[in-house]
Amino acid sequence: PPKEKVDPQKTAFLLRKAWTLYSVTPLYRFHRSRLKDYARLLSAFIAAEKQKGLAVEVGVELDIKVAMSSLAELRGSEQDQAAVLVQLSLRSRASSRNSEDKLVWLGWFCSVYGDDLSENVPEDFTCLPLFLTHGAESYTSMVGSWFQKTFDCCFRHLAISPLNLSWIVAMWAGCKLDRAASGVELVFSMPRLPQPLDISYAIHPEDAKALWDTVQKTPGEITQEEVDVFMDCLYSHFHRHFKIHLSAAKLVKVSTAVVSAHCDGIVKILQSQYMSGVLMLLTELAISQIQ
Amino acid sequence: HLATSLPLPSERDHLRPRIDLIVFMIDIKSKYSLKNVETSLAHVDASFFLGKVCFLVTGVGRLNSCGVETNTVCKLGETYCSPVLFCELELEGVRVSTAQRLLRILQICAGHIPGVSALSFVSLMRRSDDN
Numbered sequence: 001p002p003k004e005k006v007d008p009q010k011t012a013f014l015l016r017k018a019w020t021l022y023s024v025t026p027l028y029r030f031h032r033s034r035l036k037d038y039a040r041l042l043s044a045f046i047a048a049e050k051q052k053g054l055a056v057e058v059g060v061e062l063d064i065k066v067a068m069s070s071l072a073e074l075r076g077s078e079q080d081q082a083a084v085l086v087q088l089s090l091r092s093r094a095s096s097r098n099s100e101d102k103l104v105w106l107g108w109f110c111s112v113y114g115d116d117l118s119e120n121v122p123e124d125f126t127c128l129p130l131f132l133t134h135g136a137e138s139y140t141s142m143v144g145s146w147f148q149k150t151f152d153c154c155f156r157h158l159a160i161s162p163l164n165l166s167w168i169v170a171m172w173a174g175c176k177l178d179r180a181a182s183g184v185e186l187v188f189s190m191p192r193l194p195q196p197l198d199i200s201y202a203i204h205p206e207d208a209k210a211l212w213d214t215v216q217k218t219p220g221e222i223t224q225e226e227v228d229v230f231m232d233c234l235y236s237h238f239h240r241h242f243k244i245h246l247s248a249a250k251l252v253k254v255s256t257a258v259v260s261a262h263c264d265g266i267v268k269i270l271q272s273q274y275m276s277g278v279l280m281l282l283t284e285l286a287i288s289q290i291q
Numbered sequence: 292h293l294a295t296s297l298p299l300p301s302e303r304d305h306l307r308p309r310i311d312l313i314v315f316m317i318d319i320k321s322k323y324s325l326k327n328v329e330t331s332l333a334h335v336d337a338s339f340f341l342g343k344v345c346f347l348v349t350g351v352g353r354l355n356s357c358g359v360e361t362n363t364v365c366k367l368g369e370t371y372c373s374p375v376l377f378c379e380l381e382l383e384g385v386r387v388s389t390a391q392r393l394l395r396i397l398q399i400c401a402g403h404i405p406g407v408s409a410l411s412f413v414s415l416m417r418r419s420d421d422n
Contacts, residue, residue: 159355162320191320224360231322248323250356263355 010073011272017106019132020140021158021265023286024109026117026125027151035068035084038150042066042086045146063091064139065101076113076280081128083110088139105135107143112279117287129286130279131155132267158265158286162251165261168281170227172258172274173203174212184208186234187253188246199249201238205257297331311401312343314393319350322358325367332371342409343400344373347389352379374416 043066050063067087074083085108089101109128111118118127133140144155160168173184183205190197215230216222235247253262258274261267269278292307299307313335318324328346335344348364350356368375378389400409 161355161357163357163360224362235322245323247326247358248321250320251358 010071011275013106014108014275015269015272017134018266018268019134021160021267021282021286022131022133022144022155023158023289024129024131024147025154025290026121026127026129027147027153029124030126030151032070032082032084035070039066039068039086041150042068042143042146046088046142049142064104065089065091071108071110074108074110074112074279076111076276076283077115079115079118080111080113081118081126083108084128086143088135088143105133105139105143107131107133107135107140110279110283112276112283114283114287116284117290129290130158130283131286156289158282158289160261160263160265160267160285162263164281164285165251165254165263166227166231167222168259168261169254169256170212170230171222171277171281172256173208173230174216175209175256175258175274182255182257184257185253185255186246186251188249189252190249198252199244199246201234201246203234208256296327298334310339310343312345312393312397313339314345314347316347316349317359317364319348319359319361319364320353320356325359325363329367340371340373342373342411342413344371345393345396346371346373346375347393348375348377349380351377352381352385372413372417374413 043064046064046066065088067085067089069085069087071083071085075081086106087103088105089103091101108131110130110132111128112130114127114129117129121127133143147153148155169184169186184203186201186203188199188201190199211233212230215226215233217226232247235245238244238246251263254260258271259267259269259278267278267282269275315328315331316324317328346364346368348361364375376389376392379385380389396412398404399407399412402408
């Protein structure tokens with residue numbers, strides 16, 4: 001796993017929020033020096049959408065102030081572009097300058113060890129393949145439309161397959177944490193039933209760590225075989241007790257002490273310690289969706 | 292004839308016609324189906340692996356629900372010297388063309404196509420895979 005370069009103070013706002021994931025194709029002629037201009041343009045775009053009467057939803061205000069900034073800390077290698085943060089706040093009604101604007105939507109573009117993508121793009125393109133959003137879908141769609149129009153890029157929802165969810169469990173189930181770890185939980189959706197049925201499989205953190213320690217051969221390295229063995233152990237344990245083959249069901253959600261992830265492409269990062277590793281995996285998923 | 296796993300029940304052995312082709316179906320969304328196939332393979336006589344076995348991977352249209360690595364299945368095909376076909380049963384067009392392909396393979400395995408044996412056909416398929 002990569003060395004943790006992320007400053008916990010600066011990235012604390014990322015923790016414990018449910019982020020919806022998207023993959024983004026490279027941005028054409030994106031200039032970091034023009035972030036203030038972009039913010040102004042996006043603000044105008046949103047105001048225009050309000051005029052058009054589009055994207056009007058109960059509870060969604062459109063007197064929006066946009067802020068864009070660069071987060072140098074959020075990157076993996078030197079080749080990675082620094083993350084770009086977009087914040088939408090509700091302009092405060094009160095006349096006093098001290099009253100705070102309410103943050104209603106947050107989105108950030110990042111690339112953590114995204115060299116696979118950035119190595120192969122021409123000069124004018126900026127690679128920030130992972131886009132994470134928190135807030136109303138209507139804001140996401142406005143911000144997305146503006147970026148697509150302005151930088152000729154393409155956003156797509158990033159779903160997480162059961163295969164990749166298994167990797168997430170395996171990678172962080174056995175993590176050494178400073179504080180007491182919460183357990184590992186796997187949620188499965190049973191197929192082909194007249195009524196939807198979900199099975200939740202909770203594992204004590206000590207047991208999960210003990211199992212992973214017997215499976216992993218080289219510390220710091222994880223292979224597909226090890227992930228398979230780990231999951232097979234969990235499946236056979238469950239089968240022994242409940243006579244149900246979880247391997248025939250669809251893994252839809254995983255939770256570990258470090259990160260929780262849902263197959264619809266929603267993640268929550270719970271610890272700053274392993275943030276870099278989580279973002280690296282998500283960047284990789286975004287890149288494989290783009291390519 | 293459809294079976295959920297092998298070996299087939301021995302009670303009906305004497306009534307069963309000659310088996311020309313075995314198609315093992317693996318649902319890419321279900322790890323369980325892969326394990327089931329792996330266990331069933333052990334019950335197949337070695338002579339079948341001379342062109343009378345093929346793997347059919349279904350559900351490839353929904354890679355977001357992927358539970359089995361494509362590599363794993365391809366390696367299985369290599370280990371057992373048998374071709375691996377990929378299809379999506381939910382799409383009618385693909386379903387029909389896959390059925391036609393299997394029928395063609397079956398005709399060859401049953402010896403209905405003069406000049407082409409099951410073994411020669413399989414090595415033909417393998418060579419095109421490598422390309």
